[in-house]
Amino acid sequence: MTDLRLSVAAELERARARTETLTEAVDDADLIRQHSPLMSPLVWDLAHVGNQEELWLVRDVGGREPVRRDIDELYDAFKHPRRDRPALPLLNPAEARAYVRQVRTKAMDILDTVRMDGRPLVADGFAFGMIVQHEQQHDETMLATHQLRAGAPVLAADPPPAATVPVADEVLIPGGPFTMGTDVEPWALDNERPAHAVDVPAFVIDAAPVTNARYREFIQAGGYDDPRWWDTDGWAHRTSAGLTGPAHWNPDGETYTRFGRTERIVPDEPVVHVCWYEARAYARWAGRRLPTEAEWEKAARFDPATGRSRRFPWGDDPPEARHANLGQRHLHPAPVGAYPDGASPLGVHQLIGDVWEWTSSDFRGYPGFRAFPYREYSEVFFGPDHRVLRGGSFGTDAAACRGTFRNWDYPIRRQIFSGFRCARDARPEELA
Numbered sequence: 001m002t003d004l005r006l007s008v009a010a011e012l013e014r015a016r017a018r019t020e021t022l023t024e025a026v027d028d029a030d031l032i033r034q035h036s037p038l039m040s041p042l043v044w045d046l047a048h049v050g051n052q053e054e055l056w057l058v059r060d061v062g063g064r065e066p067v068r069r070d071i072d073e074l075y076d077a078f079k080h081p082r083r084d085r086p087a088l089p090l091l092n093p094a095e096a097r098a099y100v101r102q103v104r105t106k107a108m109d110i111l112d113t114v115r116m117d118g119r120p121l122v123a124d125g126f127a128f129g130m131i132v133q134h135e136q137q138h139d140e141t142m143l144a145t146h147q148l149r150a151g152a153p154v155l156a157a158d159p160p161p162a163a164t165v166p167v168a169d170e171v172l173i174p175g176g177p178f179t180m181g182t183d184v185e186p187w188a189l190d191n192e193r194p195a196h197a198v199d200v201p202a203f204v205i206d207a208a209p210v211t212n213a214r215y216r217e218f219i220q221a222g223g224y225d226d227p228r229w230w231d232t233d234g235w236a237h238r239t240s241a242g243l244t245g246p247a248h249w250n251p252d253g254e255t256y257t258r259f260g261r262t263e264r265i266v267p268d269e270p271v272v273h274v275c276w277y278e279a280r281a282y283a284r285w286a287g288r289r290l291p292t293e294a295e296w297e298k299a300a301r302f303d304p305a306t307g308r309s310r311r312f313p314w315g316d317d318p319p320e321a322r323h324a325n326l327g328q329r330h331l332h333p334a335p336v337g338a339y340p341d342g343a344s345p346l347g348v349h350q351l352i353g354d355v356w357e358w359t360s361s362d363f364r365g366y367p368g369f370r371a372f373p374y375r376e377y378s379e380v381f382f383g384p385d386h387r388v389l390r391g392g393s394f395g396t397d398a399a400a401c402r403g404t405f406r407n408w409d410y411p412i413r414r415q416i417f418s419g420f421r422c423a424r425d426a427r428p429e430e431l432a
Contacts, residue, residue: 004116008128009108011399015135016104018328018397019049022142025154028093035149037083038415044075045142047091049135050100051075053107056373061127062110067103078376107131121373129187129399130373136397143328143395144415146259147248153260160330160394163268163337168207171348172430173295175202178302179309180294181366182404191378192404194368198294202431205291205299206421208336208349209357210282213267215274216253218282219245229284234277237412247273247414259331268335270355270419276387276411279358279420288422293361293388293406295423300344300351300391301403312403313344313351319398324353327397333419334394353396355419356389356407363388363408381408393417 023031023046031043040048051071058064073079074088091099114122121127146155176199182188183195224244227235237243249256255264274282276290283289291299301309310316314323323342325334333354343349351357363386371379386408392401395417409416 004125005111008111008125008132011132012104012107012111012128012135015132015139015397015399016100018139019046019100019135019142022139022146022155023093023097025146026149030149030151031093032086032090033149034083034086035145036415039141039145039148040082040085041090042142042145043093043096044085044088044090045138045145046093047071047096047099048075048077049138050096050103052134053100053131054103056127056131057107057110058103061114061122062106064106064110067106068099071099078380124186126187127373130189133187133189133400136400139328139397140393140395140400140417144417148415149260151260155259155331157329157331160325160332160334161338163335165337165340167337167349168347170204171207171299171346172204172426173200173202173299173302173346173348174304175200175426175431178298178307180297180404185311185402185404187399188402188404189377189406190370190372191363191365191406193370194366196367198298200292200294200298202426203291203295203423204426204430205295205348205423207347209270209333209355209419209421210279211268211336212265212271215246215271215282216265216267218285219253221285223281223285226285229281230277231280233411234281237275237277238281241412243275243278246271246278266332266335268337270333270336270350272333272355272393272417272419273414274358274418274420275414276358276409276418278414279418280360283420283422286422288424290358290360290420291423293359293390296351296357296359296390297403299346299348303345305345310403312342313348314342319352319401324350324392324398325394326353326392326401328395330394332394351391352401352403353392354394355391355417356393356396357391358418358420359388359390361388362386363406385410387411389416389418 034041054067116125177197179195180198181195255262300313362384364382389407
């Protein structure tokens, strides 16, 4: 139990250190400013992570008196759309920092004494893990806000590693059942549960995400001007939004702007900042399709030698720097072939990290789904309005990324660090 408490404490502090990096990199005026109507002011995210920590760890797990009950409604994400949050009487930067410090002090005191067994909310430290993941998810959201802000660069990181191995174009994934989801991951969220068998016919999937070079071929072939590749909703959005290429690509078609720096487009990096409609249009142009969510997870987890599902493509061990581009260690995707140690047994590369990958699937609960600990985490988003993304990005922390982790968003969204890979049905001769 001591080891669990130490591990939880380390994860809480690691998440908070990242939050501080993202919020202290700018002045107070930038913290308060709304850089895009798609995003909250950074100061809202800062106080929101503290409020969630207070609600779940201080009040529920710890049974303590509220720190600031008066601000609960201000930081309820369901009551105020992002575009409206700047008009709220939010805590100012100094107040927000003091609030999250006060909450954290109480949460760490509770961590020292609470039992880590009994009711499901605290078993194996689940509530603490939920809060770690929540803060890391908001850190990625704040990183996306940094990408949308104007002005001089304020974030810096080392470049990702260079490619070290050639990567095949496609990989055949054999047909048959595999175990999707999990019953054993202690901090898995409700939409990842329960584990269940899914029979997936044989299919072929890209061995790596679609690169800038390949996506540029689609643009140069007139892909954005040809309605054949777009469905009715996608074409309407492309037209109304004036889409001509990925977000943050400049009109010259040769450069993009990342976190305030204009650089030449790197051909062999995964394309990023494309919406679901763009991903699907590319796939149709290429004579392919987006993988289903089950296909993506089978490619990422299935070990043909044992027939079991791994936690990650490389095995059951947590991600290390050699496995994947995660955790904001770098500020953009790595070239294809940069992480051979992270490949799946069948040779599918960079399934974890670099870019969130759009799938063709709507976001829905698995058979036997139970909302826990509250419906608003997953269940209220189920249905055809949201598409599933998998795998995490360079801005996703390892604590909030695993082979079963599910993300979701509207098909028009591209401020997120989203890319994709393609799939197709296996041909008869490939099965012989």
